[in-house]
């Protein structure tokens with residue numbers, strides 16, 4: 257069995273689920289929930305001021321293209337940030353999904369050609385040294401969608 261996506265379909269270059277982003281009010285409490293309930297542990301924590309988040313990446317499994325699959329727990333660092341606005345409106349819960357690619361610029365161009373708005377003209381800095389772009393949720397069936405190119409491993 258060959259793996260999805262369909263090679264005869266439009267080019268996206270997306271090969272895996274990189275992470276599910278979850279908005280939370282208290283990062284430490286959220287980390288504790290995932291540790292005590294499922295045994296998931298934090299691989300990495302950082303503050304990304306550009307995105308307005310304090311975040312933790314909990315690794316679920318590795319994949320063969322150098323990436324891995326994570327839960328990304330997101331606590332806002334400022335009230336005007338996307339995650340703070342989301343929490344005000346919806347409360348805690350799933351904020352976005354992220355697909356992995358070997359070339360985020362090419363994937364963004366491919367998806368953009370399908371009429372989906374790419375919110376970042378140039379890839380931005382993501383967690384663990386990755387490069388990321390976001391797609392508008394209104395063009396993706398209400399799902400905020402991120403494309404992620406993992407950092408090169410030494």
Ligand code: CMX
Nearest residue numbers: 277307338339341342351352375382383390393398399400
């Ligand atoms: N999922 C689905 N829909 C969302 C959404 C989300 N996470 N966030 C906002 N929306 C919807 C709102 O419900 C709203 O819909 P209605 O008009 O039907 O009410 C609409 O989008 C506009 O919402 P808003 O609160 O006014 O938000 P903005 O338009 O200012 O921003 C968005 C929305 C997606 C453009 C902005 O959140 C963004 O640029 N996000 C990308 C960056 C980001 O989320 N960073 C944090 C994560 C960092 C990381 O993963 O590393």
Ligand code: CO
Nearest residue numbers: 277328354402
């Ligand atoms: Co993310």
